[in-house]
Amino acid sequence: MSTLVAPTPEAGSKPAQILEAAGKLFLDHGYGAVSMDAIAKTANVSKATLYAHFGSKDELFRAMVARECKGQTMAAVCEEARTLEMAEGLRLVARHFVTLILSPQALAGYRVVVGEAHRFPELASAFYDAGPARTMEQVTAFMVDLDRRGLLAIPDPQLAAEQFVGLIKSHTHLRFLLCLSERPTEEQLTRVVDGAVSLIIRGYAP
Amino acid sequence: MSTLVAPTPEAGSKPAQILEAAGKLFLDHGYGAVSMDAIAKTANVSKATLYAHFGSKDELFRAMVARECKGQTMAAVCEEARTLEMAEGLRLVARHFVTLILSPQALAGYRVVVGEAHRFPELASAFYDAGPARTMEQVTAFMVDLDRRGLLAIPDPQLAAEQFVGLIKSHTHLRFLLCLSERPTEEQLTRVVDGAVSLIIRGYAP
DNA sequence: GTCTATATACAGATAGAC
DNA sequence: GTCTATCTGTATATAGAC
Incomplete structure (x- = not known):
């Protein structure tokens, strides 16, 4: 690697x-x-x-x-989220994540790495390890924690983490990747974040 | 346009x-x-x-x-899904969608359009209209139908459709975009599809 | 409409002075 | 270590014969 x-x-x-x-x-x-x-x-x-x-x-x-x-990590936020009430913690994580992936730098990086994935496969792999893979680990750990505390019933925490980030990326991320939108509005962010949080909570209620 | x-x-x-x-x-x-x-x-x-x-x-x-x-559409499948039992219909749509977006052609097209979105913004826009936008319309219509039939309680069908496709794309799509996996296994597909369907059903249960 | 051959520009990479 | 000037290949695009 x-x-x-x-x-x-x-x-x-x-x-x-x-x-x-x-x-x-x-x-x-x-x-x-x-x-x-x-x-x-x-x-x-x-x-x-x-x-x-x-x-x-x-x-x-x-x-x-x-x-x-460098510097694009979810670790600190996932730690902090554990100290909060469940819905608030999930919202914090979701909010941080959506802000991260819709930032101009992250979008530009995503575009160029995806675009050159065929030509630089090891680079794509290294990018994945340095970014998305670490994020997934941290979000998965957060899901494990929610399960352990009995707040949610999550049989497969990794699947739940993937679903959570999928819900947040949703369709919005694509629209930004394709340069169809410039900056997310506060309304867009809230809609996606609240939607993801409430679906996870209802879907994994004990 | x-x-x-x-x-x-x-x-x-x-x-x-x-x-x-x-x-x-x-x-x-x-x-x-x-x-x-x-x-x-x-x-x-x-x-x-x-x-x-x-x-x-x-x-x-x-x-x-x-x-x-051309030829990459979800229309026919969404029509057929309306005639099926709810979970089966959702599974059919999800299955078709995941197969579509993980096909080598779709992945390659996605890579090249995303990679050149900055240089060819109108092309990215046209691609979006011809592909993802139409898919979203069809899936949204399907969600409206589920709501009308009283099978689910969906206040915002467009949000639900975006969540559904987000759940299906999830993390898997990125791994394939980055050329980290070659072909999806039957197991991977089932896991993602079943996970998305059951989360939507539980989350939007009337 | 289709070809061979070529114009023209610019890319990535280097030599050699300071 | 840094510069100016240059080598060499190759890219897009075209001219002119058939």
């Missing part, structure tokens, strides 16, 4: 500038549509310098994805 | 050969990774002929997506 843990270059250094430029461009326009020239230009760096730090376009792309994967 | 209704060339003709080759290659490797040379070669046609029928790579790409969008 190829990890996505790349050594973070110190802020302000040339590699950091390059990674930042690469992130902006790749995420906005996709892998194929961005040239190394454009990245060098955006980073205020010569192309030779670029190649001195990243051996190829592939390598730079991988490093960029690794960088973007 | 740009429709995706392109005149279908007669089978066996040069345009048909070209579209078929373009479909194969674009869907397998993505827009950026496929050259017009490769398409011409695969179609057993010269590049000049190719340009005689399709003015540019963009145009060919659009025509290909239009072609691939």
